[in-house]
Amino acid sequence: MKIAIIGAGNMGGSIAQGLSMGKLVSTSDITVSDLDSSKLEMLKSNYSELHITNNNEEAVSDADIVILAVKPWLVKPVLSAFDLKRKQILVSIAAGITFEQLAQSVLEPEMPMFRVIPNTAISELQSFNAIATRHVTAEQEELILNIFNEMGTSIILPEDKLSAATALASCGIAYVLKYIQAAMQAGIEMGIRPVDAMNMVAQSVKGAGELILKNETHPSIEIDKVTTPGGITIKGLNELEHAGFTSAVIRAMKASNQ
Numbered sequence: 567m568k569i570a571i572i573g574a575g576n577m578g579g580s581i582a583q584g585l586s587m588g589k590l591v592s593t594s595d596i597t598v599s600d601l602d603s604s605k606l607e608m609l610k611s612n613y614s615e616l617h618i619t620n621n622n623e624e625a626v627s628d629a630d631i632v633i634l635a636v637k638p639w640l641v642k643p644v645l646s647a648f649d650l651k652r653k654q655i656l657v658s659i660a661a662g663i664t665f666e667q668l669a670q671s672v673l674e675p676e677m678p679m680f681r682v683i684p685n686t687a688i689s690e691l692q693s694f695n696a697i698a699t700r701h702v703t704a705e706q707e708e709l710i711l712n713i714f715n716e717m718g719t720s721i722i723l724p725e726d727k728l729s730a731a732t733a734l735a736s737c738g739i740a741y742v743l744k745y746i747q748a749a750m751q752a753g754i755e756m757g758i759r760p761v762d763a764m765n766m767v768a769q770s771v772k773g774a775g776e777l778i779l780k781n782e783t784h785p786s787i788e789i790d791k792v793t794t795p796g797g798i799t800i801k802g803l804n805e806l807e808h809a810g811f812t813s814a815v816i817r818a819m820k821a822s823n824q
């Protein structure tokens with residue numbers, strides 16, 4: 567199974583690394599194309615079996631799966647510059663570019679297409695990937711799910727839910743990082759070294775995620791375990807609410823859902 571990745575930036579580069587580290591695809595079957603040779607050379611220095619090129623057409627010519635990882639405004643010009651065949655699978659990770667828009671830029675509008683919205687934790691194989699499908703078989707769906715599950719956790723959603731998933735999981739990772747930054751500031755004011763504060767908070771965030779994901783519990787159950795009546799945690803939680811924490815998070819997510 568040959569895979570072409572167009573664009574070796576944050577996302578395309580991480581996907582190339584993730585696939586190379588995984589077991590489903592052999593590294594020598596992956597070709598990464600970008601105009602910027604330095605990004606390609608960097609990838610190649612870590613994964614010597616990767617094929618790299620500046621020629622998109624060459625990259626896609628014998629690919630079974632073409633992963634498009636360029637900025638949204640480049641999707642149309644990049645896709646229009648080569649002819650994908652109906653038997654190939656197009657995977658677009660460009661946020662906000664609909665199936666209808668993708669179909670207008672390919673020769674075979676009925677070809678199998680996926681839209682995948684990962685997040686930047688894909689470089690750590692810890693992404694949440696929201697995936698929508700168009701004209702795909704059950705086998706193709708399973709294949710793409712398996713590929714992206716190697717780089718995190720994936721679910722299939724209707725296309726009209728992708729923007730909400732983008733807000734929650736792709737923009738959402740920035741909100742979590744903002745929390746880490748804010749908590750660090752508090753720690754530093756309380757006399758903790760920045761690097762120690764960063765590790766304390768990041769590990770707490772990771773631990774909170776593990777509690778939910780591994781035990782499949784609801785956050786309120788986990789919160790209940792740490793809120794002793796009259797204790798210090800409930801004092802802090804109530805301060806967060808007085809400052810509008812829940813409302814601010816809801817508003818931020820809704821603002822990002824476009």
Ligand SMILES: NC(=O)c1ccc[n+]([C@@H]2O[C@H](COP(=O)([O-])OP(=O)(O)OC[C@H]3O[C@@H](n4cnc5c(N)ncnc54)[C@H](OP(=O)(O)O)[C@@H]3O)[C@@H](O)[C@H]2O)c1
Pocket residue numbers: 572573574575576577578599600601602605622635636637638640644659660661662683684685686736
């Ligand atoms: N970042 C996220 O959290 C996130 C999450 C979900 C989805 N996405 C989507 O992922 C896509 C890529 O985002 P990114 O952050 O990875 O962007 P990026 O870092 O800018 O990567 C895009 C790469 O494509 C290259 N490129 C530009 N024109 C090209 C062409 N004609 N042929 C081949 N390569 C070309 C760029 O090179 P130059 O830098 O030289 O222009 C760059 O290396 C976007 O559509 C975005 O919506 C991003």
